Amino acid sequence: MGNVTMKDVAALAKVSVGTVSMSINDSPMIADDTKRKVLEAVKKLNYKPNPYAKSLSLSSSRSIGLLVPGFINPFFGELAQFIQHELDLRKNSLMIGITNDSSEKEKKVIDGFIDHGIDGLLIVPVNSDHINLNHIYDLNKSKLPTVYITSYYKGFQENCIMTNLSKGSYLITKHLLDKGFRSIVLVSGHSDLVPFKERIEGFVKAFDEMNLKVPNNSVIEASGMNFKDGYNAIQDFWKKNKPEAILAVNDVMAMGIISSLKAIGVRVPEDVVVAGYDDISISGIQETPLSTVKQPIENISKEAVSLLFDLIEGKPGIQDPCYFDPSIILRKSTNRKIV
Amino acid sequence: MGNVTMKDVAALAKVSVGTVSMSINDSPMIADDTKRKVLEAVKKLNYKPNPYAKSLSLSSSRSIGLLVPGFINPFFGELAQFIQHELDLRKNSLMIGITNDSSEKEKKVIDGFIDHGIDGLLIVPVNSDHINLNHIYDLNKSKLPTVYITSYYKGFQENCIMTNLSKGSYLITKHLLDKGFRSIVLVSGHSDLVPFKERIEGFVKAFDEMNLKVPNNSVIEASGMNFKDGYNAIQDFWKKNKPEAILAVNDVMAMGIISSLKAIGVRVPEDVVVAGYDDISISGIQETPLSTVKQPIENISKEAVSLLFDLIEGKPGIQDPCYFDPSIILRKSTNRKIV
DNA sequence: CTGTTAGCGCGTTCAT
């Protein structure tokens, strides 16, 4: 099956292995006639090039690695899907690694990928309280083509393709302020981390622009980024605070928040309006369809893969993050007139 | 960087390349003293084995391919996560391919995977009206270790690890019947396909067991398996029918169904109860937490990967599907006493 | 235009 080699093809086609190789790779130096002869032999023998030998010879495996926190949040699944599609177009394969938002896991996954001979790396940075960047430093030194996607690590902002997160928060906050809401809470993460720092900036900017003071305690740092973290954050918070609006840093947390409110008898949007971030597919079909900030992940995926292949081909790369503009999607969860 | 080779290590350690190779692979024939010397040189030079050469030599890339319909339905993301974890334990990498429930795409992805030299394949079968199995037939002939997961293709039931789908439908249907519901509708897919055929069997069995007649038109064939398909199926259906209960073949469709009902003013569970299938993470934190059938995907993933490695090692394989028992998770969406 | 041959880097005999 898989063990018919070029030699066999060469023998059948009565040419040399070199000729077979060039024919298969459609080299212009081979006569069309010879090519056809070779291709025929290939068909007849059902010859498949040995990928390992090919990789060894070319020093390339035509596969790249993608690191994501995990797939509990469907956002990363959708992202992976777009990236997969882009790689497909380039006849490359995608290796998936899950970091679980842990630096240690991230290091292990990267090491594993390198052991497997990937040509390049796409990284969604880890979000956690305890981030160790030693391996990122090493990675940077190693010159393995790497693109950061949706965010970057402080101090490593080269080759990053992401949403203008600040702008997204700004837009949704401004929308709520324009509607008359004033007591707005942002359920975020550790403010040292880029994705949260940027979102908070946009949030604050919207208030500043209208000469409004950002209310006290209006930024909550949740302990994680999943449903339950949104759920828990609000269970505690609501006892002492009754804001008019709640913003979450992603859609799944927003869903957790809505569930949490519902569980204690608070209605959305009647009693409090809620918005998320990402615009994952399910957001639009929730019972209370979710207003959110749409990250243009299709364009981001396209651009990130394109940049990665530039790097692989030895082209220069970019020094600062390339930001894509988000847009806001207004649905029922924020649809209330304020009195 | 990556271009320090065994030769260099051998030179530094003053041994031959053969000795280096055996030392690295911890061969018992090498003196401990020599090993240490070699390992030291490896450290000092930061030597990494070239994965391409290694693959060529061993005819193995230590990577396996997983085919899924896509990640819009988070179920497959969660499945991928478990599989990834299992492969991790075995120092193998995971390649992801997305079929989009299309046979053509499936064929392309498989070809791509083979071109990249995967050691084995894990396939979630395509669900579509137009299934072409020629490539599956070829795959079967090629002897590439392959395990089917969550379902199988008719005629190819070897090496399949899946949920006892029939039992799941049976359990949830029986639960509703026991509660007194009689007019129950199953929103399913093409009944020729294994996953739907099996679910329908369980559905019918529950009625049979209680000597009840399955109501007419109680199985709807939706055109797809996502939110919108559930949504659409009900929008049409509800005009003419008002069942007491609706079962969906997966959770995201159930969510679409609930949204659909809500949009026309029908309450869940007050006016109609709804249940899904899969028990994805978000199901429990929906506004109306979803009753569902839990597929034991962690065990399924473990077993599937284990079987795949058995096959890779040349062990025999299994002739018939290995079924794992599901359980039902009862939440608010079915929580109503019937009068 | 095509044949010949030398690597690519590692694993693995076969002698010693």
Added chain:
DNA sequence: ATGAACGCGCTAACAG
């Protein structure tokens, strides 16, 4: 226990 040499299958440089 270790060194020398060959083979894995393919690409590319060189000769003709």
